[in-house]
Amino acid sequence: MDASLAPYIAVALIFVLMALGTPVFAALALSGAAGIIMVEDLSFLLTRLKSISYSTTAVYTLTIIPLFILMGSLAQHAEVGKKLFDVASRWVGHLPGGLAMAAILTSAGFAATSGSSVATAATVGSVAIPEMKKAGYDGSLSAGAVAAGGVLGVLIPPSVLLIFYAALTETSAGKMLIAGFLPGLLTTIVFMIGIYFIARRGKARGAVSKRATWGTAVRDTSKAWQVAVLFLVVMGGIYLGIVTPTEAGALGAFAAFLMLLAHRAAWPGLMGRIVDSFRSTIDTTVMILFTMIGAAVFSYFLTLIQVPNQLAQAVVQSELPPYLIVAALLLVFVPMGMFLDAFSMMVIAIPIMFPTVQSLGFDPIWFGILTVKMCEIGLITPPVGLNVYVIAGIDRQTPLPEIFKGALWFVGMEFITITILFAFPVISIWLPELMSS
Known part of the structure; x- marks a missing residue:
């Protein structure tokens, strides 16, 4: 043929x-x-x-994946998400859309203990949505905010998707994890600003909590000590060069296990919680590895007929502006995200796109962050927005189209964030470069 x-x-x-x-x-x-x-x-x-x-x-790098997933699952059973939401509500609950902002802050905090967007959305949704409903929030905004907040789980380290990209491109896993911090912080800020302006015109404008005093807010912040400990153990160890990413994942999982043991409310049925954590870790890890194997067969076929090399050569010879080429490559993720999960998108697209990006001389870490951001959009867009379906399972009173409608506000905010990261690569590469020096 x-x-x-x-x-x-x-x-x-x-x-x-x-x-x-x-x-x-x-x-x-x-x-x-x-x-x-x-x-x-x-x-x-x-x-x-x-x-x-x-x-x-x-691949040795891939051993980090089950460790990060296990850490997040154990932290979930230790009710870290509930404590985070209580703390975040103290700081921003009095603002228009304050509880939705608190959900975003909780998602960002829980993302620092879990590498999964689905786990983040499910954990925060089960805590935040009932509180927002009780306060009189519109179902579209409350459910959409939590679904969008879940995407921070694949960007803020420790992120399984960043590790996945590092393994596919043979980029430093430690640098990829560190690189996700500032873009994750930027995404959190953009989401909160967006919620403020949306809520000023909706029912959430008057649905605010009583303003806490500065002393109360500062004192209650100590409840979030578990997140700080896990983040310092994992990312602090990697950044300072004390441990490798794999060792950091093991330490983080062990620390989360100790936190679960110390959480008295979890003692009834403790063994069941531990078994559930290991079972969910195995299920997710196997899914990821099977996806990699299937994609590897397809990628080998593409390499066999030299599609990546031909594409890279054609792009270089096209004389189009390099940044325009990268923008066009990134936009391919939008239609892909409507039908595929993030891991499938990466294993299909990265082997084809990455040689082109390398040939144009762009930083692989910068491109990796942008790729993960584009994958985030697929998590909250129809028809296969996984986070939206997770939230629909939690909030059965809000119709699925309404949740997608609320999430679409955050798709616009995602594009704003991606534009900023695209225009200012230093946001993505500054910490990794500082880490190297």
Whole structure:
């Protein structure tokens, strides 16, 4: 078969298989296998399959993923999210949209203990949505704010998605984690400013809490000590070079385990909580690794017919402004995010896009942060906005279209944040460069 037709057939096969309900990892693997057979033969495919699964997943950097997921799950059972929301409400609850702002702050804080957006959205949603409903908030704003706040879980370190990008591109995992801090802080600020202006015109304008005194707010902030400890153990150790990212993940998971043991309210059914934490960690880790294996087969097919190299060469010879090329590559994530999860998007797009970005001389850490930001948008946009479906399962009184409507405000804020990060790369690369020096 003509090799030039193979990629088109393989890509079409992916969408056909997904339309039939095939899991993403299987659709990628089957399409990649079909493509390899089209340009080579079955024996060649079988030879490659013997090593692809091992070489893809037997990567030391990937051991961080289950450790970060376990840390977040244990912190969730220790009710870290509830304590954070109480503290955040003391500081901003008196402002228009203050409880929604508190949900964003809680999401940012819990993201510092968990690398998962879904876990962040579920934890904060179960605590914040009932309080916002009680205060008279519009269901669209309350549910949309929590769904959007969950995306901070994939940006603020420790982030599983940043580690995933580092493994795919062979970039320093420690630097990628450190790089997510300032963009995560910027996203939090933009979200809170956006909520303030939205709430001034809606029902949430008068739905405010009694203003706490400075002394009370400062005193109650001590309740959030667990987040500070976990963040210092993990990110402080990495930044100072005391521990490797994997060692930091292990220390963080152990610290979260001790916090769960020290939380008396969790003692009834403690063993069940621990088992649930390990089970959810295994489920998520296996899902990620299977996605990587399926994508590795498809990526090998693309590499075999030299699609990444051809694309990079065509882009370099196009004489288009480099920043315009990167912007066009990033916009590809918008339609992809409507149908694929963040991990699937990365494993499909990064092997194709990254050689082009490298050939243009851009910083891989900067591009990684922008890529994760684009993946965030897919988590809150229809029809496959995973965070929105998680919140819909918690808030059954608010219709799904209303939650998507509320989340769309935050899609606009995401584009504002991405534009700032795109225009000022120093925000993403300053801390990693400082770490190196």
